[in-house]
Amino acid sequence: MITAVLLGGGNVAHHLAEAFLASKDIILKQLYARNATSVAKFQHDVSITDDLNLLEEADVYIIAISDDAIGDLSHQLFGNKLVVHTSGSVSMDSLENEGRKGIFYPLQSFSKTKPVDFSEIPICIEAENSKDLELLEKLAYYISPKVYKISSDQRSKLHVAAVFVNNFTNHMYKIGNDICKQYDVPFEVLLPLIKETAAKIEEVSPNEAQTGPAKRNDQETIQRHLNLLDTKQQEIYQLITKSIQNG
């Protein structure tokens, strides 16, 4: 049994609260949110507070708030507590509590409305001492089979990589959508291709999966494509084509 207090009222806090409440091995002792109404949906399941002086005792305090507020909130947590945050891009050193520190980073893109299956979500953990790392590992395995010990240094790199495969990929979808709209073609025609592109690299490496005119160096098609794009789209098309060709 691990006892936990969750601090935050956003997407990550919501989904973690649900996962913790659903686990028979985790006791969610309390939810802290500056604005208690943001977590009102949990009021019948767990004690809620907006006062840091009223925090209950727990094995671990999990801060799931925006990156730039983590330092400040952790600074207000006294005693030799284990305090962890859930951010992909903030280092462990940014925690300013006087006690022990760690990371509990679920690597997924969360939205409040969409339900989350934690058994599909990798959790990256880190701690200053091995005993706390063990506790975080146990906690993570209670909600997901995919647990990785990742250093702050590795995590910062992983976060850049995640920007490419998530944010930038989504922008490729956005440009595809723009082109479709412009020529009155339904974007939904592309959805199965998008799904297959993502599914393919579960089996082969992105290098092996690469196809298309850039990979084939099919200059005729590349030129025809460029003629159909606006200046900004052309710039992106050319840069990525060059990058694919340079391997």
Add this chain to the structure above:
Amino acid sequence: MITAVLLGGGNVAHHLAEAFLASKDIILKQLYARNATSVAKFQHDVSITDDLNLLEEADVYIIAISDDAIGDLSHQLFGNKLVVHTSGSVSMDSLENEGRKGIFYPLQSFSKTKPVDFSEIPICIEAENSKDLELLEKLAYYISPKVYKISSDQRSKLHVAAVFVNNFTNHMYKIGNDICKQYDVPFEVLLPLIKETAAKIEEVSPNEAQTGPAKRNDQETIQRHLNLLDTKQQEIYQLITKSIQNG
């Protein structure tokens, strides 16, 4: 019942042959391939030839070969046949047969080894006359519920859009993979995020789905990310970040 002859020995020809053979409404009368061994696996299911003079009669002749060979092969098909090709980027006019022309374009990324579920694949059709379009529509619905009437003009745009959401997206995966390798982080940690990114836009538009430091204009994180990348990766990071910010 629709009778068809398939011309080609590559991935698309293989998967179409399988789908046609599996349909009770389609009679695959013949497979033509310049190199008959490329379609040898079908030798017990259908007549195979490498001689265009021996083509059998059919309602439709489907050319599934590389883009630059379509004109030449179609030029050798005589009589008032309905000849269609399966390419996303070649116009209907590129068919040089003397008879009727059309398009039968399954919009998906095929590989020979991976089985294909045609019920998930959009088929884009086009024909010179409405009767042929009707026949192609019927044929398409025999193997997929997702059938779209798309003009050659629209199809060429759809093909550029497909390059963005497939080829360029895969290159984002590749860069993510490079970063992970460089810092000894397992790329598999990112696979659930990749899957979720693709799944998300089945429910919301790419515009609504956009998150990340570029979208938030989080200059601190952007700068930290740039410091972790090599020159080529930086160039791509900066251009896409700019493009996201320009909406």
